[in-house]
Amino acid sequence: MFNEKIIDPAELRHWGGKIELYWIYTSGEAGDRFFKALKDEDKFIAAKCKKCGKVFFPPRMYCEFDFSETEYVEVSGEGCVRAFTVAKLDKNEKPLEKPEIYAIIDIDGTDGCMIHLLREVEPEEVQIGMKVKPVLKDKAEREGKITDILYFKPS
Amino acid sequence: MEVERVSGLKFHKKQDVAIVGAGMTTFKRRLNETGKELSFLAIKQALEEADMDLSDIEMVVMGSAPDAFDGLHMKGEYLLDGSGGSDRPYMRVFVGGGTGVFAPIAGYWHVASGLADVCLVVCEEKMSSCMPHPQSAFKYIWDPILDRPLAPNLIWIFALEMNRYMHVHNIKHEDIALVSVKNKANALDHPCAQLAEKITVEDVLNSEPMALPVRRLDVSPPSDGAAALIMVAPHIARQVTDNPVWVTGVGWALDTTMWTNRDLYFPRYVAEAAKMAYRMAHITDPRKEIDVAEPYDPFDYKELHHMEGLGLAKKGEAPILTREGVTARDGDLPCSPSGGLLGVGNPIAATMGVKAGELYWQLAYRAGKRQVAKEVTTGVCQAWGDLMQVGTVMVMSNKR
Numbered sequence A: 001m002f003n004e005k006i007i008d009p010a011e012l013r014h015w016g017g018k019i020e021l022y023w024i025y026t027s028g029e030a031g032d033r034f035f036k037a038l039k040d041e042d043k044f045i046a047a048k049c050k051k052c053g054k055v056f057f058p059p060r061m062y063c064e065f066d067f068s069e070t071e072y073v074e075v076s077g078e079g080c081v082r083a084f085t086v087a088k089l090d091k092n093e094k095p096l097e098k099p100e101i102y103a104i105i106d107i108d109g110t111d112g113c114m115i116h117l118l119r120e121v122e123p124e125e126v127q128i129g130m131k132v133k134p135v136l137k138d139k140a141e142r143e144g145k146i147t148d149i150l151y152f153k154p155s
Numbered sequence B: 001m002e003v004e005r006v007s008g009l010k011f012h013k014k015q016d017v018a019i020v021g022a023g024m025t026t027f028k029r030r031l032n033e034t035g036k037e038l039s040f041l042a043i044k045q046a047l048e049e050a051d052m053d054l055s056d057i058e059m060v061v062m063g064s065a066p067d068a069f070d071g072l073h074m075k076g077e078y079l080l081d082g083s084g085g086s087d088r089p090y091m092r093v094f095v096g097g098g099t100g101v102f103a104p105i106a107g108y109w110h111v112a113s114g115l116a117d118v119c120l121v122v123c124e125e126k127m128s129s130c131m132p133h134p135q136s137a138f139k140y141i142w143d144p145i146l147d148r149p150l151a152p153n154l155i156w157i158f159a160l161e162m163n164r165y166m167h168v169h170n171i172k173h174e175d176i177a178l179v180s181v182k183n184k185a186n187a188l189d190h191p192c193a194q195l196a197e198k199i200t201v202e203d204v205l206n207s208e209p210m211a212l213p214v215r216r217l218d219v220s221p222p223s224d225g226a227a228a229l230i231m232v233a234p235h236i237a238r239q240v241t242d243n244p245v246w247v248t249g250v251g252w253a254l255d256t257t258m259w260t261n262r263d264l265y266f267p268r269y270v271a272e273a274a275k276m277a278y279r280m281a282h283i284t285d286p287r288k289e290i291d292v293a294e295p296y297d298p299f300d301y302k303e304l305h306h307m308e309g310l311g312l313a314k315k316g317e318a319p320i321l322t323r324e325g326v327t328a329r330d331g332d333l334p335c336s337p338s339g340g341l342l343g344v345g346n347p348i349a350a351t352m353g354v355k356a357g358e359l360y361w362q363l364a365y366r367a368g369k370r371q372v373a374k375e376v377t378t379g380v381c382q383a384w385g386d387l388m389q390v391g392t393v394m395v396m397s398n399k400r
């Protein structure tokens, strides 16, 4: 009987179930400042460690390496491609109608990167090190979310 | 090398372990700050008290209860950068509500084993993220086939336990309510307190019924917060402080998962954990040898329950000691001088700040207005959790 292979759970007494919870995620002291500046002022905020000078992007209220406090600095939001992929399938492994390019972008003047979409460029044209800049939503439509940045494009 | 047999374990202790600093955030609803930021704030205080900075920290233990609160799978990894864990050995431990004392136990074994001379222990809980209510998350700790179809609420289990405890020893709700009155008043002297207030027994008995006999003021509130401890080897302790507090015993134990088969009137899980910790600390008569205690008090009857499990009172005797003022801050056996979870708040794992943290502050004579009246040498702190069946116990002393 230990070799039995039941592949249809309906053959057994069984119970369905799901975990019905939802969450309110907040972005913290530093994150809140970042999103407000992006939404209301078209600005990109980073945070510079008062001790070691490392510049975190997106900003944080502390330096994770020496636990010193940080100060907020403004950066352009432009940067260059550190790595990229051309996604053909979505998160459920269904083919995407149009392949999307996802890139890790080194943000100028910071020690940080951000992941975002690359558009207005063909996959075969993308190169590591390529300069890119953010394209923002119309101000009236912004919500203070990461999607207020629509995508990055070659600059 | 010292080798001790402890409750069936062969325990090799490479070096003694001292606590030299503690910190905690205020406990309240803190929707804005992330769990990482809360952890950072608590750690900064602990480092300051220990006169250290992050570069002195060799290893980090993070304690945080279910992922379901923050809504992040693998929360320990998420919390790493605010926990001072980057680029060093880091681990998350959790045994539900027992985490607040289990995390320092894990810190203890990091140092006692000789693997680290300086270990940072940080505990964080952000319950306010969880919707529709943090309570909803507890629905999913029940057995999905036997219990969950009955739509239980977490308070039920405590109500059943409290009912059994009251029945076996013929204890009145009035006697239990005194714990809530005492702890909420003690919390008036705690700068981090969420629910400090002067209340009366009548206030407790007339408060909103939740699952009888449990009423609103019998219960601690959900909150957000973080706490941190710095645990070090003797040669480090000598460098940074004149009054280190030594961890002299640790213990933990779990009772059966089938909560319906448990001895509801007596917490065997605490008694077993305490036996292990006392054996290690060479304590044979806890009622005489323990000067101050921080038993886990998420509910008022639980402080009494746990005092009995810790051997600080005979079975059924804890309410009498409470009524006689023995457990008051100026009594012979002060219990929860911090104000406990009932008064300061209950951000699950972060209650380390009012249990292990408070015991350290009391024994280091750093508790300020909360300092107990009597002279103190040895104390015990304890937490409880998992599926209501884990006991975690730590004994500390200001004498080595």
Ligand SMILES: [Zn+2]
Pocket: A049, A050, A051, A052, A053, A054, A063, A064, A065, A066, A067, A068
């Ligand atoms: Zn730094």
